[in-house]
Amino acid sequence: MSAQNVWQALARPGFLLSGWPLRSIGYLIVSGLTGLLTLVVAVLLLSAGGLLAVVVVGIPLLGAIALLGLPAAVVERWSLRMINVRPVPDAHRTPPRPGLTSWLRTRFTEPVTWRELGYAALLMFVLWPIDLLAVALGVTVPLALLATPLLLATVGEGEQVNVLKTYAVTSWSSAFAACAAGFLALVACAYGLGLLAGSRGALARVLITPTGSQLGERITELTRSRVRLVDAFEAERGRIERDLHDGAQQRLVTLTMMLGVARLDAPAGPLAEQLVRAHDEAGMVLVELRELIRGIYPPALTNFGLAEAVDELAARSAIPVDVSLTVPQRFSRPIESTVYFVVSEALSNMAKHSGADRGEISGDYTQDRLTVSICDNGRGGADIDAGTGLLGLGDRVSVVDGRLSLSSPPGGPTRIVVEIPCQPLPNSE
Numbered sequence: 568m569s570a571q572n573v574w575q576a577l578a579r580p581g582f583l584l585s586g587w588p589l590r591s592i593g594y595l596i597v598s599g600l601t602g603l604l605t606l607v608v609a610v611l612l613l614s615a616g617g618l619l620a621v622v623v624v625g626i627p628l629l630g631a632i633a634l635l636g637l638p639a640a641v642v643e644r645w646s647l648r649m650i651n652v653r654p655v656p657d658a659h660r661t662p663p664r665p666g667l668t669s670w671l672r673t674r675f676t677e678p679v680t681w682r683e684l685g686y687a688a689l690l691m692f693v694l695w696p697i698d699l700l701a702v703a704l705g706v707t708v709p710l711a712l713l714a715t716p717l718l719l720a721t722v723g724e725g726e727q728v729n730v731l732k733t734y735a736v737t738s739w740s741s742a743f744a745a746c747a748a749g750f751l752a753l754v755a756c757a758y759g760l761g762l763l764a765g766s767r768g769a770l771a772r773v774l775i776t777p778t779g780s781q782l783g784e785r786i787t788e789l790t791r792s793r794v795r796l797v798d799a800f801e802a803e804r805g806r807i808e809r810d811l812h813d814g815a816q817q818r819l820v821t822l823t824m825m826l827g828v829a830r831l832d833a834p835a836g837p838l839a840e841q842l843v844r845a846h847d848e849a850g851m852v853l854v855e856l857r858e859l860i861r862g863i864y865p866p867a868l869t870n871f872g873l874a875e876a877v878d879e880l881a882a883r884s885a886i887p888v889d890v891s892l893t894v895p896q897r898f899s900r901p902i903e904s905t906v907y908f909v910v911s912e913a914l915s916n917m918a919k920h921s922g923a924d925r926g927e928i929s930g931d932y933t934q935d936r937l938t939v940s941i942c943d944n945g946r947g948g949a950d951i952d953a954g955t956g957l958l959g960l961g962d963r964v965s966v967v968d969g970r971l972s973l974s975s976p977p978g979g980p981t982r983i984v985v986e987i988p989c990q991p992l993p994n995s996e
Contacts, residue, residue, distance in 0.1 A: 577758065577761050577762065582757070582758070582761070583754060587650075587761060588757040590649045590650055590764075591650060591761045591763070591764035591765075592702055592705070592706070592760055592764075593646075593649050594647070594650050595699075595701060595702050595763065595764055595767065596699070596702055597642065597649075598643070598690070598694065598695065598698050598767060599694075599698035600695075601639055601642045601643070601690065601695070602639075602690035602691050602694055603695050603699070605638075605639050605687055605691050606691040608635065609635055612628050612631055612632050612635075613629070613632060615628050616628035616631075616632070617629070633680070633681075633684055634674065634680070634684075635684065635687045636681075636683030636684035636685070636686060636687040636688075637659075637674070637680065637683060639683065639690060640686060643655075643686070643771050644775070647768055647772065650764050650765065650768050651768055655772055655775060655776055658679040659673075659674070659677065659679060660673055660677055661673075679775075682774060683774075683775055685774065686774040686775050694767065698763075698767065701759075701760060702760065705756035705757075705760045706756070707731075708752055708756065709749050709753035709756050711730055711731050711749070712730060712731075712746065712748050712752055713746055713750065714749075715728065715730050715736055715742045715745040715746050716739070716742040716743055716745075716746050718730075723736075728742075730745055819849065819852060819853050820853065823846065823849045823850055826845050826849055827846055830842040830843055865907065867879045868904065868907050872897050872903070873892070873897075873898065873907065874892045874893075874894045876907050877890060877892050877906075877907065877910055877928060878890055878892075880910055880911055880914060881928060884918065884926070886914075886924065886925065886943070887925055887926070888914065888925075888926040888927065889927045891927075891929045891930075892929060892930045892939065893930070893931040893932075894930065894931065894932055894937070896932060896991035896992070897991060897992045898989055898991055898992060899992065901966075901967050902967055902987060902989050905964060905966070905967050905985075905987070906937065906939050906985060906987070908963065909939070909941075909960050909963065909964065909971070909983070909985050910928060910939065910941060912959075912960055913941040913960070914926065914941070916949070917945065920945075920949070921946060921979075922946045923944050923945030923946075923979075924944065926941070926942065926943040926944075927940075927941075927942045927943075928940070928941050928942075932991070935988055935989070935990060936986055936987070936989075937985075937986070937987045937988075937989055938984065938985070938986050939984070939985045940982060940985075941982070942982040943980060943981050944980050945979050945980070945981055946977075946978065946979055947977050947978050947979035947980060947981050948975060948976075948977045948978075949973060949975035949981050950975075957971075957983075960983075964985055964987065968988060969985060969987035970985075970986045970987075971984070972984045
């Protein structure tokens with residue numbers, strides 16, 4: 568039930584026994600009080616701004632009236648969660664620079680600010696009295712009717728009590744009849760308040776939800792920021808690879824050569840044995856460092872391109888792999904590294920989990936789409952949620968607007984297909 572909005576909850580048999588009537592009342596109270604408070608603030612700003620306009624100080628106060636929709640919309644987005652857990656997106660742009668001036672310029676020039684001002688005006692002058700009056704009547708009328716027998720026994724001393732100050736009850740039969748009517752009124756008011764809350768929520772959602780063009784602008788902005796982050800990440804990874812290759816690796820090569828020379832010059836004995844072990848250990852560390860550098864950003868990918876780098880991966884694979892990858896073009900570094908590491912992880916999974924004795928890598932670039940397929944003849948049954956790294960591969964591919972699909976029926980074969988819409992680099996053929 569918590570995942571349903573109030574419209575859907577109204578149609579359920581358990582509506583009266585659920586928390587939705589109270590949620591509806593809470594939403595209407597918050598909206599009504601927000602409208603009343605917004606009206607009070609608007610009147611104060613208008614009064615103070617009008618009086619102080621002659622000394623310029625009042626002009627900013629009058630301008631602040633145009634921003635009253637911002638806090639009203641914030642409260643509305645929060646209170647809407649009482650009756651509909653689907654959040655309303657905030658379409659406000661992030662100011663390009665810090666500071667009040669940049670913030671004000673951004674707010675006054677975006678359409679959503681004026682949409683929210685229109686909602687605040689409707690809330691101030693029309694909606695808030697309806698909300699609070701509906702709650703007052705919907706709560707007090709049923710409770711007053713239900714309490715008629717108790718009021719007749721206490722306040723009326725068993726003789727007479729005025730229900731809602733209009734209807735005189737002078738007998739116990741009339742009192743219990745009023746109590747029965749209270750149950751009916753309770754049911755009617757619960758559904759009525761729920762219907763009103765649903766209608767109010769739908770209206771508010773339409774008024775403060777960004778339009779398609781505004782959402783498109785946000786999506787475009789987010790897409791561009793994601794591309795910038797990917798480019799920055801690839802550039803940083805390339806820098807780390809160069810620093811390790813040109814710095815730490817060269818130093819380690821020099822150390823290995825020095826240990827080798829010392830090993831040859833040392834006389835037989837304990838010192839020579841320690842130099843042998845140190846030389847061998849330095850050689851192992853050098854091999855591990857080279858593997859680490861290759862894992863950060865493989866030199867073959869940088870120097871020769873995707874096809875040659877994939878050939879190198881296949882040559883190092885523990886399982887024989889046939890490669891038929893026709894990609895004569897070069898692509899951007901994020902595209903090439905994404906495909907490379909997907910193939911690397913797929914080959915690793917193939918060796919560890921598939922039970923295959925043969926694999927195949929194929930692909931090409933056609934119709935502005937780079938497609939690469941990795942297939943094996945193993946037992947199949949691979950699951951993207953099984954913790955074998957496939958979920959992470961899907962996330963990596965999605966960053967460059969690509970798609971990863973998996974086919975792995977029990978008994979095999981397992982096939983991973985990566986499709987990435989992209990354009991080759993200029994003069995890459």
